[in-house]
Amino acid sequence: MNIGLGLPTTMAGVSGDLLVEWSRRADAGPFSSLGVLDRIAYQNYEPFTALAAASAVTARVRLATMIVIAPLRNTALLAKQAASVDALSGGRLTLGLAVGARGEDYQVANVDSRGRGRRFSEQLETIRDIWEEGKIGPTPKGPGPHLLVGGSSGEALARMARYGDGYMHGGGPPRAFAGAAAKALAAWSDLGRPGRPTLWGMGYFALGDGTAESGAAYLRHYYAFTGPFAEKIAAGNLTSPGAIVDFIRGYEDAGCDELMLFPTAPALDQIDRLAEVIH
Amino acid sequence: MRYAVIGGGPAGLYFALLAKKANPADEVLVAERNPPDATFGWGVVFSEETLGALRDADYQTYNEIAETFARWNAIDIYYRDTKIRSRGHVFTGISRKVLLNILQRRCQALGVRIDFEREVTDINEFASADLIIGADGINGLVRRTHAELFKPQIAIHPTKYVWFGSDLPLDAFTFIFRRNDHGLFQVHAYPFDARTCTFIVECPEDAWRRAGLASASEADSIAYCEDLFQPELRGRRLMSNRSLWMNFITLRQESWHRGNVVVLGDAAHTAHFSIGSGTKLAMEDSIALVDALRRHHDLDAALNDYEMERQPVVERFQEAALESSSYFEHVSRYAGFDPRQFAFNLLTRSRRITYVNLTQRDPELVRTVDSWFSAAATGSPDGAMRLSPPPMFAPFRIGEFTLPNRVAIAAGHDLDAAARAGAALVLTEFVSVTEDGRITLQTPVIDRSYQEVLRTAAERIHQSGSQVGLQLGHAGRRGSMRPRSDGVDRPLLRGGWRLIAPSPIAYTPRAALPREMVARDIDHIVKVFAASAQAAVSCAVDVLELNLAHGYLLASFISPLTNHRSDEYGGTLENRMRFPLQVVDAVRSAYPRPLMLRISASDWILGGVELDEAVEIARLLKAHGADLIHPVMGQTVWESRADYRRLFGVPASDRIRNEAGIPTLASGYVSTSDDVNTILAAGRADLCLLDL
Numbered sequence: 001m002n003i004g005l006g007l008p009t010t011m012a013g014v015s016g017d018l019l020v021e022w023s024r025r026a027d028a029g030p031f032s033s034l035g036v037l038d039r040i041a042y043q044n045y046e047p048f049t050a051l052a053a054a055s056a057v058t059a060r061v062r063l064a065t066m067i068v069i070a071p072l073r074n075t076a077l078l079a080k081q082a083a084s085v086d087a088l089s090g091g092r093l094t095l096g097l098a099v100g101a102r103g104e105d106y107q108v109a110n111v112d113s114r115g116r117g118r119r120f121s122e123q124l125e126t127i128r129d130i131w132e133e134g135k136i137g138p139t140p141k142g143p144g145p146h147l148l149v150g151g152s153s154g155e156a157l158a159r160m161a162r163y164g165d166g167y168m169h170g171g172g173p174p175r176a177f178a179g180a181a182a183k184a185l186a187a188w189s190d191l192g193r194p195g196r197p198t199l200w201g202m203g204y205f206a207l208g209d210g211t212a213e214s215g216a217a218y219l220r221h222y223y224a225f226t227g228p229f230a231e232k233i234a235a236g237n238l239t240s241p242g243a244i245v246d247f248i249r250g251y252e253d254a255g256c257d258e259l260m261l262f263p264t265a266p267a268l269d270q271i272d273r274l275a276e277v278i279h
Numbered sequence: 280m281r282y283a284v285i286g287g288g289p290a291g292l293y294f295a296l297l298a299k300k301a302n303p304a305d306e307v308l309v310a311e312r313n314p315p316d317a318t319f320g321w322g323v324v325f326s327e328e329t330l331g332a333l334r335d336a337d338y339q340t341y342n343e344i345a346e347t348f349a350r351w352n353a354i355d356i357y358y359r360d361t362k363i364r365s366r367g368h369v370f371t372g373i374s375r376k377v378l379l380n381i382l383q384r385r386c387q388a389l390g391v392r393i394d395f396e397r398e399v400t401d402i403n404e405f406a407s408a409d410l411i412i413g414a415d416g417i418n419g420l421v422r423r424t425h426a427e428l429f430k431p432q433i434a435i436h437p438t439k440y441v442w443f444g445s446d447l448p449l450d451a452f453t454f455i456f457r458r459n460d461h462g463l464f465q466v467h468a469y470p471f472d473a474r475t476c477t478f479i480v481e482c483p484e485d486a487w488r489r490a491g492l493a494s495a496s497e498a499d500s501i502a503y504c505e506d507l508f509q510p511e512l513r514g515r516r517l518m519s520n521r522s523l524w525m526n527f528i529t530l531r532q533e534s535w536h537r538g539n540v541v542v543l544g545d546a547a548h549t550a551h552f553s554i555g556s557g558t559k560l561a562m563e564d565s566i567a568l569v570d571a572l573r574r575h576h577d578l579d580a581a582l583n584d585y586e587m588e589r590q591p592v593v594e595r596f597q598e599a600a601l602e603s604s605s606y607f608e609h610v611s612r613y614a615g616f617d618p619r620q621f622a623f624n625l626l627t628r629s630r631r632i633t634y635v636n637l638t639q640r641d642p643e644l645v646r647t648v649d650s651w652f653s654a655a656a657t658g659s660p661d662g663a664m665r666l667s668p669p670p671m672f673a674p675f676r677i678g679e680f681t682l683p684n685r686v687a688i689a690a691g692h693d694l695d696a697a698a699r700a701g702a703a704l705v706l707t708e709f710v711s712v713t714e715d716g717r718i719t720l721q722t723p724v725i726d727r728s729y730q731e732v733l734r735t736a737a738e739r740i741h742q743s744g745s746q747v748g749l750q751l752g753h754a755g756r757r758g759s760m761r762p763r764s765d766g767v768d769r770p771l772l773r774g775g776w777r778l779i780a781p782s783p784i785a786y787t788p789r790a791a792l793p794r795e796m797v798a799r800d801i802d803h804i805v806k807v808f809a810a811s812a813q814a815a816v817s818c819a820v821d822v823l824e825l826n827l828a829h830g831y832l833l834a835s836f837i838s839p840l841t842n843h844r845s846d847e848y849g850g851t852l853e854n855r856m857r858f859p860l861q862v863v864d865a866v867r868s869a870y871p872r873p874l875m876l877r878i879s880a881s882d883w884i885l886g887g888v889e890l891d892e893a894v895e896i897a898r899l900l901k902a903h904g905a906d907l908i909h910p911v912m913g914q915t916v917w918e919s920r921a922d923y924r925r926l927f928g929v930p931a932s933d934r935i936r937n938e939a940g941i942p943t944l945a946s947g948y949v950s951t952s953d954d955v956n957t958i959l960a961a962g963r964a965d966l967c968l969l970d971l
Contacts, residue, residue: 118918122788125769129789133772143765154883154921158913162767175591183923186948189970190923191767191914192709194691228534231583 001252003278004033004064005271006202006262007054010044011218014266016053019045021268023054026061029275033062033094035202035260038069040105042222048081055089062092066202066260067150067168069100071116072109075123079130080137086145087138096168096200097124098150102225117155124149124163148200152180157187166198166257173236174250177201181255201256203247205238206264207273212239215264237264241277248278280305280572283405284412285421287311287393289323289375290544290561291414292382297336297569299389307390308408310397315383316376321444321478321520322349322471323378323558324452325371336566343381348373349470353451356622357511363622367640370452372471375558402540410578412568413542414561417530422546429542430533436551438608439492439524440481441500447515449476452555454625455511456610462486463611464507467553478517479552480504481607487524497522527551527604531597535590536582543568548593550600553607554629560596564589599629612937616962619644619651624961630926634669634956648960670959671952675703675966677873677906677942680821683744685959687944687968694736698743702969705740706748707733709826712804712811715776716753716832719762725751725811733818746821748875751811753804755832756780756793756841768917781836781858782843787917801848801858804832809865816870822907824875825866827900829914833859834879837896838915840887852895860903867904875944876900880910880931883919890934897939907965908935909944926954933963944968 005026008014026034034054036047051063063085070078086093099116100106106113124147130136131144149160150168160167167184169177181199188197206215216234223230238244244261251259263270282298284291287309299307325333325348334341349372356363386393402424405411413421422429448470455466463486467479487493492500501517530549535542544561568585575581606628613621622644626632638645646667653667654660656674667673675682687704690697697705711717711724723729737747754760759775760768770790779800780793796804808825815823827833835841836858842849848858867874878900880893888896897908910931913919928947936943945964949955955967 121918125766125787125789128766128769129772154923155918157923158919158921163769182925182948185970186923186927187921189948190912192763193767194764228537228583231579232587235580235583235587 001248001256002032002258003030003248004035004062004258004260005029005031005274006035006037006066006260007050008263008266009036009047009050010039010042010222011264011266012043014045018266018268019050020053020057022271023061024057025268025271027058029271030278031061031275033064033258033260034058035064035066035262037066037262038100039102040069040072041102041108048085051085051093052088055085055092058089058092062094062146063089064094064200064260065096066200067096067098067100067148069105070097070123071099071113071119072105072111075126076130076136078123079127082127082145083131083136083138083140086140091141091145093145094148094200095145096148096150098156098168098170104225117153117159121159121163124159128163146198148198154183154187157183158191160184160197161187161191161193164197166200168200169202171202171204171233171236174247174254177251177256178254198257199255200258200260201251201254202260202262203238203251204233204236204262204264205244205270205274207239207241207244207270207277208265211265211267211270212237215239218264244274244277280410281408282307282410282412283408284309284414285399285402285405286413286415286419286544286546287313287379287383287395288414288416288544288561289378289382289558290546290565291412292379292386292393293336293340293562294412294414294543294565294568295391295393296340296382296386296389297565298572299386299391300337301569301573303390307386307392308405309386309391309393310399311393311395312398314395316380320375320442322372322469322476323375324469324555325373325559327369327371329559329563330371332563332566336569337385340381340385343385344373344378347377347472349472351450351452351470354626355449355451355453356618356625357453357455357457358618358621359456361618363618363644364451365622365626365637365641365644368452370469370555372469372477374471374475377472378558409539410572411540413540413546414544416545417528417549419542419546421540422532422542425537425540428534428537432531434529434531436527436529436604436608437484438481438526438604439484439487440479440527440552441504441522441524442520443478443480443501443504443522444518444520445476445478445512445515446474446518447476447478447512448474453511455508457507458611458614459507461490463614464504465607465610466508466511467555469555480508483608483611492524500524529597529601529604531594535586539578541568541582541585547589548597550593550596551604553603554596554600556596556600560593563592599631603629609934612934613962615937617651617655619648620960620962623648624963627957627961633953634960635953645960652960669952669956671955671967673959675942680746680873682746682966685966686955687748687966688971689968694732694747695739698736698740698745700971701745703745704748704822704966705745706824706968707750709750709752709754709831712751712753712807715779716755716758717776718754718758718831719760720771720774721762722754725749725814730814730818733820737819737821741819747819748822748824749815749818749820750824750826750877751808751815752826753808753832754778755830755835756784756786756790757830759791780832780841781848782841784841784843786830795844801861805858805861805865808862809869812866812869816872820872822873822875823866823870824877824909825863826877827859828877828879828909828911830879830916833862834915838879838882838888840882840884840916852892856896856899860899863900863903863905873906874904875907875909876905877909877911879912879915880928880935881912882915883913883921884916887915887919890931893931894935894938897935897941901939901941905941907942907944908939909946909968910935911946923948926958929958929963932958936964937962942966
């Protein structure tokens with residue numbers, strides 16, 4: 001199982017310089033990918049823009065959106081942005097897409113959230129067509145960026161199996177990932193796709209004195225839209241080396257291919273601290 | 280801290296005593312609406328695991344409980360004049376009244392204040408408390424006060440049940456099934472001391488009405504049930520204690536706490552009585568809540584921790600309880616089962632116990648089931664075999680054909696590799712009856728060259744001891760697509776072909792619009808299916824499977840979502856089935872060997888085919904000569920409410936097999952031999968498609 005590192009694009013006060021330095025160090029570290037989150041109505045950097053910046057200072061790591069809320073975006077432009085980041089980075093993009101979970105993002109983007117699942121299915125198909133047809137460039141080499149789909153409903157899993165290369169899970173304990181992964185494999189087999197889907201998982205961490213509290217506070221704020229569930233997410237923050245090791249082992253046992261660990265403390269020392277744990 | 284507990288049942292009292300014990304300086308008040316010894320219900324059941332938790336939480340009450348409880352390790356199943364005993368299931372029961380008295384005494388000794396006969400009408404009566412604990416049951420005040428925040432989901436179960444006591448001495452958890460003119464009645468009975476047992480009677484609502492129980496008094500209900508279960512009661516009495524017929528209610532809530540209010544036990548969640556876990560879950564909640572309060576200084580963090588620890592556990596029990604209740608609601612489906620299979624099915628109903636678990640608990644019973652299964656499979660005299668393979672390796676016979684075991688696998692492109700897997704039946708990929716019936720350019724057509732491939736493969740498959748199943752179909756509106764390695768249902772941009780369907784509705788927004796079939800097309804397709812079936816015979820195919828599922832041509836006639844015709848091929852089920860049945864008839868007369876039909880047992884969307892109708896469809900197909908049904912789910916339309924829960928295809932297989940009375944192949948990501956053995960031994964299918 002590969003371990004990826006999240007970019008702190010959603011935390012208050014993170015400068016462009018920090019993101020660039022973060023990317024540089026991740027590329028030099030034991031991480032296989034750099035990940036970004038997406039929302040609109042929040043103080044965060046737009047994911048493709050952030051990955052484009054990261055691409056300029058990295059040569060090795062994959063660049064992953066985990067996930068981008070597809071129905072908020074124009075499909076042709078989304079396909080073009082993704083293809084551009086992929087081309088700029090020499091084919092290192094893993095595009096994770098989903099419908100997202102926040103009504104507010106739909107409101108501010110002036111997009112109707114009703115029927116978003118169906119529209120998302122159409123988008124997935126269109127994006128693949130655009131990449132393959134070459135009318136809208138840059139035309140990717142081969143079939144295009146690695147396309148993963150997130151979401152927990154049966155519809156989302158069917159969509160993943162129909163149009164995706166694999167599944168992106170939204171976070172939680174290994175047991176939750178294992179349940180979702182089994183469903184992803186079942187959907188893949190049921191729709192008659194050959195081979196097996198790639199499975200990505202994610203978690204949050206904070207290492208070092210005082211970061212547990214600030215990390216939990218950040219997660220409570222970031223997930224405030226989930227109501228009382230935000231507390232559970234905050235409580236799931238991995239705040240000790242032992243917790244991270246257990247978490248990694250749990251995900252590996254559950255068949256995860258790539259586990260992305262997102263920071264909840266936006267300081268560069270987090271990279272070395274995590275690198276030390278996973279070595 | 281000042282705790283106000285509303286409700287003095289096991290959950291409330293146990294919380295109170297544990298909280299007080301943890302910190303004697305805290306003030307703990309319990310408000311209970313009833314007097315001290317007015318208790319309703321009879322006995323409660325605990326597992327070994329729960330007893331361990333009770334022992335660790337408070338040794339003193341554990342000791343007192345242990346002194347009075349009844350302990351047993353058997354489950355007795357009375358069914359069709361036989362009694363089957365299964366051992367190795369350890370249970371403990373205690374009188375609810377004795378339990379409450381023990382807890383009350385311990386509370387009072389520790390200094391918990393209990394206000395009996397105090398009816399709380401507003402939780403603001405406890406405004407000065409630091410934490411208000413709602414332990415007041417499913418209809419309790421606390422839960423109702425915060426319903427908007429807790430977001431309850433309430434499911435009312437269809438059967439009627441009543442909670443009696445009896446002086447019948449039992450030494451086992453006892454299930455009794457009895458059919459009379461009114462319907463099928465079942466009893467869930469378990470002892471709670473040497474002399475007394477809980478005796479729950481459950482039946483479908485229509486049986487309950489026919490029996491006149493809707494208007495019966497308590498005494499009349501008792502008389503009716505005493506008469507009905509007279510052989511098992513052996514002259515003992517049923518006793519009432521506010522014993523009214525009810526429908527069980529499953530309660531789930533998104534959240535169990537808000538601010539300084541928290542719920543536990545039945546006020547937080549319920550799980551059907553047939554897995555006997557209500558009091559167990561309630562007391563475990565109390566332990567978890569007190570632990571969380573000890574671990575955290577911050578109340579909010581403690582309550583979150585409590586919820587996070589308990590919700591996944593409770594959800595697992597609720598899932599198992601739903602499987603269990605659903606079994607009892609439909610148990611008449613299994614009325615024709617041999618008692619051994621009936622018992623295995625009952626014991627594995629909640630899916631928590633599988634073939635392997637049951638083998639650990641009761642190897643003798645599983646051996647008996649294996650032996651019966653194997654004897655029935657080979658046509659040997661019952662009881663002839665002492666040493667038998669597990670059901671997965673018992674042969675399966677259809678007419679003169681015998682499959683050496685019960686496993687089928689899907690071969691994909693590589694028939695040779697599949698032949699080496701050891702499965703009895705190697706099923707080919709979808710093979711089209713015509714060029715324009717292909718799904719993709721890679722879909723084989725049963726032309727001369729494919730027949731040659733098939734003939735050679737069949738020979739090799741036969742040599743390895745397996746048999747070959749040919750899956751024939753016509754893609755209909757799902758045709759002319761790109762290879763599935765690039766995604767599914769993505770239409771070909773170039774080099775596509777024209778599609779046909781019952782009605783001109785495209786499969787996806789981008790897919791080509793199919794042409795509506797006319798009489799000539801129908802005749803033609805019937806003929807090519809018949810010709811393909813003849814070709815299958817010449818290729819030494821053993822089992823022919825027609826694909827009437829997943830939105831392909833034949834399926835799209837069956838579903839009202841995709842068949843909008845107004846002629847004799849559309850409208851009623853009889854009309855929608857007309858063309859598929861013409862194909863089945865033509866194939867049946869051309870193909871003398873076993874014929875399997877793959878159908879979509881549910882379209883997974885409102886307005887489509889659902890399980891009830893699928894049972895009807897299976898009956899029709901059986902009447903037209905089908906030997907086996909292979910139910911699958913969904914894909915009738917592009918976007919549907921798919922549900923990929925574990926073993927998602929098995930419920931359909933179970934219903935069709937046992938309601939339409941036809942053998943089935945279960946599929947849907949069946950991935951372990953334990954699953955296969957459980958499904959087969961429980962009679963939920965005759966064969967399994969294993970996803971390796």
